[in-house]
Amino acid sequence: MAQQAVEGAARAQWASVFREDLFEGQAGLVTGGGTGIGFAIAFELLTLGADVLITSRNEDRLAEAAATLRKAFPERKVEYFVCNIRDDKEVAAMITNVLERFGRLNFVVNCAGGQYPAPASAITNNGFRTVVDLNLNGTFAVCREAFDQYMFDHGGNIVNIIATYHNGFPMMAHTGAARAAVANLTETLALEWAAYGVRVNSVAPGNIYSESSKLHYRTKGNFLGDDPIAAAAPFIPCKRIGSTQEVSGLVCFLLSPAASYVTGVTARIDGGATLMSNASYVLCDVDNYPKYGELPPEEDTRAVFEAAAQAKLLESKL
Numbered sequence: 001m002a003q004q005a006v007e008g009a010a011r012a013q014w015a016s017v018f019r020e021d022l023f024e025g026q027a028g029l030v031t032g033g034g035t036g037i038g039f040a041i042a043f044e045l046l047t048l049g050a051d052v053l054i055t056s057r058n059e060d061r062l063a064e065a066a067a068t069l070r071k072a073f074p075e076r077k078v079e080y081f082v083c084n085i086r087d088d089k090e091v092a093a094m095i096t097n098v099l100e101r102f103g104r105l106n107f108v109v110n111c112a113g114g115q116y117p118a119p120a121s122a123i124t125n126n127g128f129r130t131v132v133d134l135n136l137n138g139t140f141a142v143c144r145e146a147f148d149q150y151m152f153d154h155g156g157n158i159v160n161i162i163a164t165y166h167n168g169f170p171m172m173a174h175t176g177a178a179r180a181a182v183a184n185l186t187e188t189l190a191l192e193w194a195a196y197g198v199r200v201n202s203v204a205p206g207n208i209y210s211e212s213s214k215l216h217y218r219t220k221g222n223f224l225g226d227d228p229i230a231a232a233a234p235f236i237p238c239k240r241i242g243s244t245q246e247v248s249g250l251v252c253f254l255l256s257p258a259a260s261y262v263t264g265v266t267a268r269i270d271g272g273a274t275l276m277s278n279a280s281y282v283l284c285d286v287d288n289y290p291k292y293g294e295l296p297p298e299e300d301t302r303a304v305f306e307a308a309a310q311a312k313l314l315e316s317k318l
């Protein structure tokens with residue numbers, strides 16, 4: 001419910017920048033579409049005229065999200081299907097189900113994924129395998145089923161949500177390896193499937209303010225404290241974390257005809273964070289960087305900056 005409240009507040013203040021009939025007549029799938037980034041993507045695709053099926057494991061959350069979306073978009077088809085993308089049979093059944101309901105599958109957004117933060121030495125083989133299975137094998141299974149069952153004959157558009165694995169991913173060895181593999185998979189599929197009219201791209205988010213990601217990390221405990229996503233803000237060139245709507249905007253661009261000549265890319269959306277490779281460069285204060293979508297309340301952001309300054313983690317002028 002807390003998540004619904006946050007997402008409801010965001011919707012009241014936010015409207016897509018894209019043309020409202022951009023995806024009119026199209027239908028597609030958003031895995032992980034019941035929460036966070038996936039929910040924002042499903043919401044924007046519906047705003048822009050598409051019919052959307054959301055899928056993940058938790059039926060209650062899916063049903064609640066679908067009800068919210070149906071209420072917001074009574075003129076669209078909003079469907080949901082329970083599917084663990086780590087189960088090949090469930091993936092095949094899920095793709096069949098989308099086609100039964102919509103009769104077409106113009107786009108797939110692979111947003112289901114995740115991991116837990118831990119130093120590499122504390123990740124068991126099974127833990128590593130589990131995270132790779134979810135993020136790499138699960139994503140591959142969805143892509144291949146979508147291609148085999150529909151896109152081989154009709155073309156289509158795939159966007160894989162990964163993560164900024166670039167330059168290594170401390171505390172996230174399992175997900176870093178899996179996401180880098182998906183970036184490479186994206187390139188291979190883009191090459192092989194161009195002949196079938198299928199574009200395949202990836203979007204790599206940095207730190208994004210999503211209710212579930214905050215809860216996820218808050219319950220695990222790790223070196224960045226209670227809220228590692230927000231605590232990272234002082235070390236990002238634009239000095240803030242991102243919003244789910246900013247990720248959604250990039251996904252909608254990649255799914256749109258404006259990106260017709262774009263395939264096989266991994267677009268980073270991280271406020272410049274992965275460019276921070278020069279240890280002698282101290283980030284300046286930023287007060288006019290543009291904002292879009294739902295971001296942490298001003299007072300939360302200020303508190304994070306003040307805590308960082310007190311801990312002498314931040315050398316630039318606040």
Ligand SMILES: CCCCCCC/C=C/C(=O)SCCNC(=O)CCNC(=O)[C@H](O)C(C)(C)COP(=O)(O)OP(=O)(O)OC[C@H]1O[C@@H](n2cnc3c(N)ncnc32)[C@H](O)[C@@H]1OP(=O)(O)O
Pocket residue numbers: 113114115116117118124125126127128130131134163170171206207208212213216220222224228229
């Ligand atoms: C350092 C901070 C950086 C911040 C920036 C990062 C930005 C990224 C943000 C996000 O990605 S937000 C999205 C967050 N949402 C999720 O991750 C949800 C999905 N995640 C999961 O479902 C789990 O994490 C999972 C492990 C991928 C799957 O869970 P499942 O219940 O299927 O696994 P289990 O069967 O219970 O366990 C398998 C294996 O993994 C070990 N394990 C699971 N959780 C932990 C943990 N918290 N700590 C340590 N180990 C864990 C578990 O012990 C099993 O291994 P064995 O014990 O059998 O060896």
Ligand SMILES: NC(=O)C1=CN([C@@H]2O[C@H](COP(=O)(O)OP(=O)(O)OC[C@H]3O[C@@H](n4cnc5c(N)ncnc54)[C@H](OP(=O)(O)O)[C@@H]3O)[C@@H](O)[C@H]2O)C=CC1
Pocket residue numbers: 031032033034035036037038055056057058059061083084085086111112113114115134138161162163164204205206207208209210212213216229
């Ligand atoms: N927020 C951030 O800062 C960042 C997020 N990301 C990635 O973006 C994606 C969305 O993240 P975000 O919205 O923040 O977090 P969420 O936890 O809200 O999103 C993860 C989604 O994946 C679904 N999911 C997890 N495991 C499975 C599975 N085995 N089968 C099907 N669905 C599954 C979850 O639903 P359910 O539990 O019902 O299955 C949930 O809807 C994830 O891949 C995340 O790792 C990457 C970088 C940064």
